[in-house]
Amino acid sequence: MKxxxxxxxxxxxxxxxxxxxxxxxxxxxxxxxxxxxxxxGSIFGFLGRNGAxxxxxxxxLAGLARPSSGSAWVAGIEATRTDSIARQRFxxxxxxxxFYHWMTPVEYLDYAARLFGLSxxxxxxxxxxxxxxxxxxSVSHRRIGGFSGGMVQRLGIAQALVHHPQVLILDEPxxxxxxxxxxxxxxxxxxxxxxxxxxxxxHILNDVERVCDTVAIIHKGExxxxxxxxxxxxxxxxNTAELELDNHHQADGEWKETLEKQPxxxxxxxxxxxxRITVTDVARGKxxxxxxxxxxxxxxxxxxxxxxxxxxxxxxxxx
Amino acid sequence: xxTLKFTLSIxxxxxxxxxxxxxxxxxxxxxxxxxxxxxxxxxxxxxxxPELIKSEPNGEELIKxxxxxxxxEAVASYIDMIGSFGYIVVILMxxxxxxxxxxxxxxxxxxxxxMPRWVFVLSKFTAQLLVxxxxxxxxxxxxxxxxxxxxxxxxxxxxxxxxxxxxMFLVTxxxxxxxxxxxxxxxxxxxxxxxxxxxxxxxxxNIPHYGKWTPDGLMVWARELGSITENVTANxxxxxxxxxxxxxxLIGSVVLFERQEIQ
Numbered sequence: 001m002k003x004x005x006x007x008x009x010x011x012x013x014x015x016x017x018x019x020x021x022x023x024x025x026x027x028x029x030x031x032x033x034x035x036x037x038x039x040x041g042s043i044f045g046f047l048g049r050n051g052a053x054x055x056x057x058x059x060x061l062a063g064l065a066r067p068s069s070g071s072a073w074v075a076g077i078e079a080t081r082t083d084s085i086a087r088q089r090f091x092x093x094x095x096x097x098x099f100y101h102w103m104t105p106v107e108y109l110d111y112a113a114r115l116f117g118l119s120x121x122x123x124x125x126x127x128x129x130x131x132x133x134x135x136x137x138s139v140s141h142r143r144i145g146g147f148s149g150g151m152v153q154r155l156g157i158a159q160a161l162v163h164h165p166q167v168l169i170l171d172e173p174x175x176x177x178x179x180x181x182x183x184x185x186x187x188x189x190x191x192x193x194x195x196x197x198x199x200x201x202x203h204i205l206n207d208v209e210r211v212c213d214t215v216a217i218i219h220k221g222e223x224x225x226x227x228x229x230x231x232x233x234x235x236x237x238x239n240t241a242e243l244e245l246d247n248h249h250q251a252d253g254e255w256k257e258t259l260e261k262q263p264x265x266x267x268x269x270x271x272x273x274x275x276r277i278t279v280t281d282v283a284r285g286k287x288x289x290x291x292x293x294x295x296x297x298x299x300x301x302x303x304x305x306x307x308x309x310x311x312x313x314x315x316x317x318x319x
Numbered sequence: 320x321x322t323l324k325f326t327l328s329i330x331x332x333x334x335x336x337x338x339x340x341x342x343x344x345x346x347x348x349x350x351x352x353x354x355x356x357x358x359x360x361x362x363x364x365x366x367x368x369p370e371l372i373k374s375e376p377n378g379e380e381l382i383k384x385x386x387x388x389x390x391x392e393a394v395a396s397y398i399d400m401i402g403s404f405g406y407i408v409v410i411l412m413x414x415x416x417x418x419x420x421x422x423x424x425x426x427x428x429x430x431x432x433x434m435p436r437w438v439f440v441l442s443k444f445t446a447q448l449l450v451x452x453x454x455x456x457x458x459x460x461x462x463x464x465x466x467x468x469x470x471x472x473x474x475x476x477x478x479x480x481x482x483x484x485x486x487m488f489l490v491t492x493x494x495x496x497x498x499x500x501x502x503x504x505x506x507x508x509x510x511x512x513x514x515x516x517x518x519x520x521x522x523x524x525n526i527p528h529y530g531k532w533t534p535d536g537l538m539v540w541a542r543e544l545g546s547i548t549e550n551v552t553a554n555x556x557x558x559x560x561x562x563x564x565x566x567x568x569l570i571g572s573v574v575l576f577e578r579q580e581i582q
Contacts, residue, residue, distance in 0.1 A: 062431040064581040084433045085322075092431040098424035102343045114332035115432040117325050159428070 014073075015040045015167045015197035016061065021070035021080075023056050023221075030056040032221040033070070038199050038214070040166075043189065045212035045229075046201040047314060053221040054201035055095060058171045061199075062092045075166040088116060090167040091160030096176060097152060101145030105136050105155050108144065109162055116163035130158035134188065150181030157188055161196070168192065170200035174207055186211055205311045215310075219318040229310075236308050239266075239282050241289055245273040246299035255296040262292070278308065330438045330445075337446030346412060347450055353408050354458025361397035362465040390470035394481065394545035397462045401485045402538050406492040409451065410513040413496025416443040417576065418509035427581050437573045440501065444569060447493050455486055477544060484541040491534040491561050492517060494568030501572045501579075520564075532560030 016038035023031040031053045038044045048054045059065040061072050061079050063086065071080045075089035099108055109130055113123040131137045134154035139147070144155065153173060160168055173189070174182040182204075189198055190211045202208060208215055208229070216226040225232070259265055264281040279285035286305065293300065308316075341347040365388045372378045372385070417440065420426035430439060459482040466473050495516045496509075503509030524535035531539070536557030543551045 059427075059580075062427075064427055064430060066580070084435045087431060087433045092428070094424070094427050094431075096424060097428055099428070100340065100425055102340065111332065111336055112432060115329055115429070115434050117328060117433075156428075 013040065014038055015042070015075060016044075016169075016199055017073045018057070018061075019071050019073075021057065021060060021072055022068045023053075023060065023065065024068045029221050031060075031067070034218070034221070034223055036216060036223060036226065038167075038197060040197050041194060042214045043193055043198045043212050044200070045208035045215045046199060046218065047203070047205070047208055047215055048201070048218040049203055049318060052203075052218045052318075054203075054218060055171055056221075057218070058092075058094075058169055058199075058201055061169055062090075062094075063087055074169075088163070089165060090169055091163070091165040093153075093156040093160045093168075093170045093173055095172040097156035097159075099144045099152065099155065101143065103144055104141050105131065105144060105158070106140045108155065109159055112159045113162050118163060126162050126164075130162050133161070133191075134158045135184075148181075150177055150184055153177060153181065153185055154188065157185070161192075165196060167197045167199065170198065172201055172203070174202065174204060182207070205314055209310050217314060217317055224317050232313065233307050233310070236313060237282065238305050238307050239279055239285075240306050240308055240312075241277045241279070241285065242302075242304050242306050243275040243277065243293065243298075243300055244302040245275060246301055247273060253296075253298075255293070255298055258296060259292070262288075264288070278312075325433075326435065326438065329434050330442055333434065333438055333442030334446050334449075337443055338450060341446065341450045347454065350408070350412060350451060350454035351457055354454045355461055356458075357397065357400045357405065358458035358461030358463075359465055361400050361462060362393040362469050365393040365396050366469045388470070390466050390473050391545065391547045393462075393466045393470055394473070394478075394547070395542060397466075398481065398485065398538070398541050398545050401489070405485070405489050406517055407514075409489050409492040410496045410499070410517060411510065412451075413447055413493055414500050414503070414509040414513050415506050416447065416497060417500040417572075418503040418506045419500075421581065422505050424582060430581055436577050440497065440572050440576050441569070443500075444493065444497050444572075447497070448490065451489065451493060452486060455482070455489065459485075474547075477547070481541045481544050484537045484544070487558065487561050488534045488537045488541075491520065491564055491568075494565040494572075495520065498568045498572045498575075501576045529560075532556040534561045534564065537561060 014037045016036065018034050018036040021031050021034040021036075022029065034053070034057060036057075046054055046057070056065065060067050061074055063079055063084075067080055071078055073079060074086060077086040077089055079086045103111070106127055109127045110123055113126055118126060131140050134157055136151065136154060136158065139151065144152070147155070153176075157168075157170075157173070160170075170189070174185050177185060186207055189200065192198055200212075212229055214227070215229050215232055217224045227235075256268060256270075259268055259277065264279050264284045266278040266280045268278075269276040277285075277289065279289070282305075290303065341350075368388060369382050369385065372382050375381075417426070420429070426439070430436065459478070463473065463475070463478045496513050499513030499516060500509040502512050520534060523533045524530040526533070530536070531554060534557070536554050540551075540554045540557060
């Protein structure tokens, strides 16, 4: 076993750094020379389609898998050397966290805290704090075996935070949850802002838009971009008119065909009574769209010029 | 030293969790029941054999030809029971240890914490050793008590010697079950590997010159002690061979587990 002093410490100031991380499974390259930097204090969204390499990256960071080449550092300690000491500095929640069904939340958190070397007094205090944070006090002595998906996920976050980690690594924390559970978990993640660096992978773009301040997009094992959410959205011009129709029956009328024929209109998306019209010539669009729509007999409650959504950007980048 | 203390605290926490798990999932009770059955069943069966024969047609005539059952027969029956079924019980109960955690994905959460993988594996072995030894002791004491009650006094030291050899024989299979559990991705696969390895160990007694140093050598020694004769050949080579095998299984389990990717 090594002391902290014996372990190589990075000089950079990032919560997570990956340098040329690659992972091959036979002939399949799950990760290709991935470079990534997650600044301290950020809520970092690691975005990618299913099979993009998100879970592979996270499992390497968590010490559960080894890279074929490259290295990764979490909170200043090299995680890719699978040294167990590195794991003291982060908390990890896998995509489908599994607990011992015969344990209660208090027992599991106590076991987790023991593995991090917390004293009896610290354990008691942290368990109470964590149960309160994830709102599981009322079921703290019930067997985990009977918990719902949302409760399991919240317990997962509690066990990942029990030792005051500097970094919290979450793999698709909301993908298996119903809307209520998703809301709860996102609120919880947002509440951690400023207290711990959160690195979470997801393919749900709404989640990223809601809570993340920094975003990286990974596709087929390669990092396509890394940027603050605002910079990313600012890079893309305000080129989309969002129209709210008076009722959704209008959304599938002949007007759509007429609009699609306009050379300055790029695409039209409808969702219930919301129509998103992306234009190629913003000046022309702002001048001509409203009279055109009015002339087609559509009753409009609201019109607003907006940026493309993260979903639009993601689809464009990872196409 | 601080690091060693920390590692030891993790080890003891893991052993404690394993023992509590054996109790809460009723595995410990099942083991106690099984070894109680071995300890109680063997002397009872030997004692009741004449009665069973008597109940058969011409049994009364047949029984006159047979000598009355003895303590030595009861001890031999107990040894055979452990030798024939004990190792299967150990493998069936132990195959879940690592494979079960891999299959249910509980291992990934635990191994993302500062628990070294060797601690994960060895804590399971240690806990199983303690739990199985406790259950075995209960079975052994029961066997001794029943034999004394049913057949008269038996040398305590002799019974202790026999039980130590039997326990060492079973410890080999704790090691086999652990290695199989590391090798198998699922509990069922681990069970298959474990029974396969057990068969191989069983065959190893036929290796010329070296066969007597295998765990089976311990059984032969225990049977000789159980026959309560003057001429018993001590076989320390079997103890050394068995301990070496257990060590190989443990090292193999740790090395293989260190190289595995955990899902």
